[in-house]
Amino acid sequence: MADENPQVGRREFLTGVGVAGAAAATALAPVAPAQAQVIQAAAPAPAAKLPDGYMFLHPQEAQFVEAVVDHMVPKDELTPSGTDMGIATFIDRALGGSWGKGDRLYSQGPWGKGTANQGYQLPFAPAGLYRAAIEGSNAYCRKTFGKTFDQCSADQKETFLKDLAGGKIVLSGGLPGRAFFDLLYQNVMEGMFADPIYGGNKDKVGWKMLGFPGVYANNAENIKKFSDGRRFVADPTSIADMS
Amino acid sequence: MATKLPPVDIVIVGMGWTGGIMAKELGPTGLKIVVLERGGQRSPQNDFAVPLIRDELRFSQRHDMMMDTSVDTYTIRNNPSETALPMRRLGSFLPGEGVGGAGVHWNGVTWRWPDHELRIRTKYEERYGRSFIPGDMPLQDWGISGPELEPYYDKFEYTAGVSGRAGNIKGQIQKGGNPFEDPRSRDYPLPPLVQNHAGQLFAKTAAELGYHPYTRPTANASQPYTNPDGMKIGQCQYCGFCERFGCEANAKGSPLITVIPVALRNPNVELRTYTWVTKVLKDSTGKKATGVLYTNVLTGEEVEQPADLVIISAYGLANVHLMLLSGIGKPYDPETQTGIIGKNYAYQAGANINLFFEDKSFNPFIATGGWGTSIDDIHTNWEFDRAPHGFIGGAYISVGGSNGRPITYRPVPPGTPQWGSDWKRATAKWYNNALTIGASASVMPNRYNYLELDKTYTNRFGSPLMRMTFDFKENEKKINLHAAKIIGDIAKAMNPTRMSNPAPRQSWSVVPYQSTHNTGGAVMGADPANSALNKYLQSWDLSNVFVTGASAFPHNSGYNPTGPVGALAFMSAEVIRDKYLKNPGPLI
Numbered sequence: 001m002a003d004e005n006p007q008v009g010r011r012e013f014l015t016g017v018g019v020a021g022a023a024a025a026t027a028l029a030p031v032a033p034a035q036a037q038v039i040q041a042a043a044p045a046p047a048a049k050l051p052d053g054y055m056f057l058h059p060q061e062a063q064f065v066e067a068v069v070d071h072m073v074p075k076d077e078l079t080p081s082g083t084d085m086g087i088a089t090f091i092d093r094a095l096g097g098s099w100g101k102g103d104r105l106y107s108q109g110p111w112g113k114g115t116a117n118q119g120y121q122l123p124f125a126p127a128g129l130y131r132a133a134i135e136g137s138n139a140y141c142r143k144t145f146g147k148t149f150d151q152c153s154a155d156q157k158e159t160f161l162k163d164l165a166g167g168k169i170v171l172s173g174g175l176p177g178r179a180f181f182d183l184l185y186q187n188v189m190e191g192m193f194a195d196p197i198y199g200g201n202k203d204k205v206g207w208k209m210l211g212f213p214g215v216y217a218n219n220a221e222n223i224k225k226f227s228d229g230r231r232f233v234a235d236p237t238s239i240a241d242m243s
Numbered sequence: 244m245a246t247k248l249p250p251v252d253i254v255i256v257g258m259g260w261t262g263g264i265m266a267k268e269l270g271p272t273g274l275k276i277v278v279l280e281r282g283g284q285r286s287p288q289n290d291f292a293v294p295l296i297r298d299e300l301r302f303s304q305r306h307d308m309m310m311d312t313s314v315d316t317y318t319i320r321n322n323p324s325e326t327a328l329p330m331r332r333l334g335s336f337l338p339g340e341g342v343g344g345a346g347v348h349w350n351g352v353t354w355r356w357p358d359h360e361l362r363i364r365t366k367y368e369e370r371y372g373r374s375f376i377p378g379d380m381p382l383q384d385w386g387i388s389g390p391e392l393e394p395y396y397d398k399f400e401y402t403a404g405v406s407g408r409a410g411n412i413k414g415q416i417q418k419g420g421n422p423f424e425d426p427r428s429r430d431y432p433l434p435p436l437v438q439n440h441a442g443q444l445f446a447k448t449a450a451e452l453g454y455h456p457y458t459r460p461t462a463n464a465s466q467p468y469t470n471p472d473g474m475k476i477g478q479c480q481y482c483g484f485c486e487r488f489g490c491e492a493n494a495k496g497s498p499l500i501t502v503i504p505v506a507l508r509n510p511n512v513e514l515r516t517y518t519w520v521t522k523v524l525k526d527s528t529g530k531k532a533t534g535v536l537y538t539n540v541l542t543g544e545e546v547e548q549p550a551d552l553v554i555i556s557a558y559g560l561a562n563v564h565l566m567l568l569s570g571i572g573k574p575y576d577p578e579t580q581t582g583i584i585g586k587n588y589a590y591q592a593g594a595n596i597n598l599f600f601e602d603k604s605f606n607p608f609i610a611t612g613g614w615g616t617s618i619d620d621i622h623t624n625w626e627f628d629r630a631p632h633g634f635i636g637g638a639y640i641s642v643g644g645s646n647g648r649p650i651t652y653r654p655v656p657p658g659t660p661q662w663g664s665d666w667k668r669a670t671a672k673w674y675n676n677a678l679t680i681g682a683s684a685s686v687m688p689n690r691y692n693y694l695e696l697d698k699t700y701t702n703r704f705g706s707p708l709m710r711m712t713f714d715f716k717e718n719e720k721k722i723n724l725h726a727a728k729i730i731g732d733i734a735k736a737m738n739p740t741r742m743s744n745p746a747p748r749q750s751w752s753v754v755p756y757q758s759t760h761n762t763g764g765a766v767m768g769a770d771p772a773n774s775a776l777n778k779y780l781q782s783w784d785l786s787n788v789f790v791t792g793a794s795a796f797p798h799n800s801g802y803n804p805t806g807p808v809g810a811l812a813f814m815s816a817e818v819i820r821d822k823y824l825k826n827p828g829p830l831i
Contacts (some may be wrong), residue, residue, distance in 0.1 A: 071662070071663075072662035072663065073662070073667070074663060074664055076664045076667065078664070078667045078668065078671055079667065099305060102313070103305075103313070104305070104306065104311050104312055104313050104332060104333075105312065105313055105331055105332055106312045106313055106316045106329045106330070106331040106332070107313065107331075108329070108700055108701070110699065112326055112328045114326075114328045115321070115325065116752065116754075117319075117321055117750060117751060117752040117753060117754070118319060118320070118328045118330075118753060119330065119331065119332070119334060119752070119753045119754045120331050120332060121328055121331065161662075165661065185661070185662075188662075189650055189653075190300055190304060190650055193299075193649035193650045193653075194299060194300040194304075194650060195297075195298055195299070195300065197298075198300060206649065207649065209667065209670070209671050210649055210653070210670065210671060210674040210675075211671075211674060211675050212608055212647060212648075212649045212674070213608055214297075215293070215294045215297030215298075216293075216294070216297075217297070217480065217481070217482040217483055217484070217608065217609075218480045218482065219480055219481035219482060219483075219609040220478060220479070220480050220481060222481070222606075222609055223437045223439070223481045223609050224437060226440075226604075226606050226609060227437060227438065227439050227440050227443070228440060229440050229602075229603040229604055229605075230604060231604035231606065231675055232604075232606045232608075232609060237294075238294075239294040239295065239297070239298065241294075242293065242294040243294060
């Protein structure tokens, strides 16, 4: 294996698209717009810039979320810090939107504790859970370490997050810490690797870290060329790049 | 008070694969047919347009095209001593919603379940004796044989555009195919997809160890294709956004681009979207359906649609739910083991292992949904002796790899931390250098795995939710362990830099995605004493009700269910058209 031919990028994409367009054109007419999109994709798309600031998180919540994402995704040789990658922005937008308010969540009681196999069983939609759990987490950290989570040392943050993940922490009011952690961790991963259009994964840096080529993927030719253990390398494309 | 509409000849509940097959096959009769679909219409050129369809967060994480659990869901528990609680969001399985149903977002894997699956009780008793079948396992024949179903498997494969290589044509074993499959009349309509590097490595090692690898058949088109109805299917682009997504290249065999538009060419076939069927109505004798009651979900209005024939073609679990809500057949009781509706519910067992190779790249994002390289040596291979292992059924083992979508696909070796710089380094290092060997294992029925109406929770229409009681039992645990041993042995022989421990599925959890292969609850069979439907999918209790889908399966194979789901629907449609409509009444 070698990191084969870094120029395999947009040129390969465009070749692939031609093939895709031809194949699809023999099939069904509606594919024609795909070709139009590809032509647009060849022109540099302006980077999607979201305004700074938060729509849902209040200042103390923002400090907590930024501290979590910077601890989980520290600045190093691979990526900027989680906040600079937009992960806190992603979480803010998710909580402020319909998902945060409980879209697609069955919300009828009664509320049983349930087993781990029965999944999420709290009466909160995600936004409400974050609100209560951040308050509870800071209260726990003040009691245990004498300061809010964002003020804790790296070791203290690590201890808190590990205990939260391990189900060892019950937050104030009896809120199970593990349920919060599961959602928080899922959202951090989403903010790092979802399409940048949601405010995270800024400059596609999460995708670049992995070598994930993004949304543009007409690979009918690539599969023949790269089925021998060689690495396919391309500049990733996002939804905004192709819009 | 419901608005009562003029009667029609046939009402079909649900416009997915089987509703589409029924409407297409029965359309040419000229009878007035109404298809009721709870969700909306879908248009590939708009709903699946690039770039919006390539959105992992929206479609894979937030389930944009799937059942909305805030409207209707299931309550779940592992055994009757637990209190069932609602599945508050999707996880373990992903039913579809809208025209095309789950046939829009499936991967495409299309199998023929062999004769020894369809005649499972007879075959195991003959070979291993009655005592081999545990007392709490209501194992039963399907009332149909492999040769009877063969022409309809063929019809489904040619309709959906399946890519694969035959293993046995009319008794002649074919090189490169699955040598254990039942004889088929002809090859697949399309040649196999390109085999990826991971599949090549697996095939080489598996063959060296004496197994019989072949490329898995799937409705992802390896070439442009025109099906027997004249519907065009495009060439798969290996985009890595297949399962959970719609296909913008029209390269996935989906009812949306095959049977449904063909059905709707008939002016006598009417599709009504946004109609939620709440009940099948019966006459005063209780022996005949008179139509259905539905809610127009756009207005909330209740509507009665009278019909001479009712075909229930929703997702399998929804079929059983509707039968329970309508009082079709007697509900099953696990204590007395009496009643029929809800029995023999089954799911999918299995095991998997991750392998990491420092010197090989697999480009996981260059992928198609259902492709893979598989072995059937401990599954469809009837010569495999189950006696020393003490289980019924088995597992097929594959290297597939349907995607490299990074929110969920980030394999790392055991011992990697969950976050921090070391986590990032391991994630970056191994993302392109990992493969998974997976075993998909059968689930045999158990008296305590069943479906019934919940007594506490209701859906948005005021109907009780359906309650699922399920866990893997001894038979599944034995299969999982044996499969885990084999995948572990193959993995070692592939000589990876690192590997995980083989992980057999333990207790059923509703949280992580496992499979959408929910089977049983309204099972077919030869005897009304232990089945809800005859082999033509006709209700034993109400002869003008037919029920399609995997709810008819008396047990679950390791194989994905869509092959027999489609084949049984084609067979049932033919019998309705050629026999039932000429002389309505019980066919058996």
